[in-house]
Amino acid sequence: MHKLITFADRLDRRFELKAETGEYIHSVLSRNHIPVDAVIVRRDGDVIDDWQERIESDAEYRIEMVRAYHLPDFLSLTRLWDTELSSGDWQTRDDAYYTKRHFMHAGEGDYDSTQVSFNREEYVRYVEQLFVDGVHSKGLIASDEKVLLAVSGGKDSLALGYFLSRTAPRLPAFDLQTVHVTTFSKPPETSFAQSMAEQFGHPLTLVHDEEVQEFYGLAVSPQQALADVKYKYDPSYSIASVHSMMRCAIERTARSMGISKIAFGLMREDICTSIIKSMFVGFPFGGSYSKQQGSIEMVYPLWPIGKKELTLYLEALFPTNNKQGSPVAFERGELARDIHYMIVDTLETILPGAGFQLFEGHQRMVDNFLDLPEQKDCENCQMSFSVGSGAAAPDSTICELCIVFEKLGLLR
Template identity: 85%
Template sequence: MPKTIVFADRLDRKFELTAEPGEYIHSTLVRNHIPIDAVVVRRDGVVVDDWQERIYPDAEYRIEMVRAYHLPDFLSLTRLWDTQLASGSWQTRGDAYYTKRHFMHSAEGDYDSTQVAFNRDEYVQYVEQLFVDGVHSKGLITPGEKVLLAVSGGKDSLALGYFLSRTAPRLPEFDLQTVHVTTFSKPLDTSFAESMAKQFGHPLTLVHDDEVQEFYNLAVPPKQALSDVKYKYDASYSIASVHSMMRCSIERTARRMGIEKIAFGLMREDVCTSIIKSMFVGFPFGGSYSKRQGPIEMVYPLWPIGKKELTLYLEALFPTNNKQGSPVAFERGELARDIHYMIVDTLETILPGAGFQLFEGHQRLVDNYLKLPTQKECENCQMTFSVGAGASAEDNTVCELCVVFDKLGLLK
């Protein structure tokens, strides 16, 4: 039988929570979105360790906040708690397909909570206009330029292809071509990329194994090189190796085609995760919306749109294309990478719209305060790479991946 637990804030208010006998108190706190370090827990008036303590059926528990802020109000306002603290009525509609929520910093200096519900057709119109506004507001495409779209065959690049095609009349006039690196894709992903290019009338360039091997001067096929990185060097580095090889292949292809702008399918959580990781490791990510990499500008037109929103967009318009297979072996990230995504997803849950504020704040840092790392062209693969902090540009003649390949004896 569920047990009632008293939650007391420092504003002289009490609330009731429920817990199951035998449940860890830590689990009770997490389930109710209560920050662990914001409270102490007492059993029968005596402080207990909330990490080790399980709920005793006959004991009385009290959770006390150690900080005087309006946690219950915030949890109620964002509907993480179902209480009557939030004022006003919630919008409801029977045909709702998606509800967009924001809890954003207002011009008056406080936070405002807003929500708008869309039916299926309204949602498609909304998210396409969101995409168009995102391109225009950040100047990601200028009239008359050539843009190379990197297509992986996954949902993100597929959705980006649909957005660019369906909203073309509302965007600056541009020439769009596509590129797909077959080395890191399943056959189904490659056929997907080919059918999408054919459907939209975008010229498609396929980059195959032999070209990737040539780009890196590898003595073995690319997949063998990646296998050696994963099993003979560091398993956690395999996904970074895949991304690096893909970017090199796409950058080299763009140069060959005389194209100086590449559109990648990085959506909101991808960019947020990159920013969070850069803060954790102390290495600048670059711009929130675009990044200069040597002669190439990389742009992220999907920056205002999240993965769930992309999935719902494809489901509304092209449900047969709304499928995503499991990642290939080399793209199965380690736990450290997953944690960064979990942090971002959790942040968006408790603070809807946090990504937009993170983008703007990070961009101001990049524009006004951050010293971006020196960039060089790798003498082996010719990809533009960033020289690590404290390192000499003269001493760094090859990129990190080529250094690893050399250590493993994989270069010719």
């Protein structure tokens, strides 16, 4: 049964919100993008617990703001509410494929809201230029440089391969090699990585299970080592272990080729999530666009592009390649990882363009105020690691994953 409840802001304005009998008040707040700590809720004049209360058909409810900011205006401006509060006309077009929205802080001034719609062809041109501008503006690739591209066989590295190939005339001339670690990858992903390299004309190096096992000096296969980590040590550490083993293989491949720069397919949400996590756990996340890890520089050419934008790009150009398989068992991380991604996705919904501001602010802190941890090369696997990270104490000579492997008796 439908019911209207009153929302009152601190400017003596009243709005009607739709609710359902039996629905939690907290659900009504969430659905209308109202921060629960910004309001109190009254039923028939008395304050109630908005977490436990369900809507009753014969009661009158009133949601009152406790802070004097213009929440309804902001929600209307960002089209989270459908009201007449926001000024200006919204651009519409019949052939729209994607609408880019920004709600950016204009230097010393106030926030400025903009939006522009693209048809399919315009969108492809736009996002490719966005990629090119992102590489140039942050100096991620230099002329005559050797770059190793890590390809997983998934959407992100596929898109990065397309961007690098299709925009090559607009980028500095550089030598590109590719590497794919078959460990923990599904056979179709490996086949796809091979076909990508052949299609783009990029030499490909495959790193197999036996090599990864040798890199770590494991007494068991990499898959068995990861199973022991997941079931005998800590289930939430499995995805971090996968990433460490893959990075170790990629770093060692780069060094064997005399390459000191590796390009990864991290896009906007990946980097934002890493920054958010670093703030929550209190351990710095290098730079927003690139990161020095020992003798290796890691660059993120997809930094200006979000996962949705990347997916739409592939859909516009190569829909048959726009597929992503479900993750394998070791790629499911802890709940915290999902929460961090949800925070970033929600932030971008409420404040379009927030990621760009987060990047710039974080980069300024890294450049001007943060003392990044010392880097060492692990004496066992030779991968670079940050001293003081996780189980790796300041005087540790081996990385966190090797410490875990040692505890589990997995090293020869």
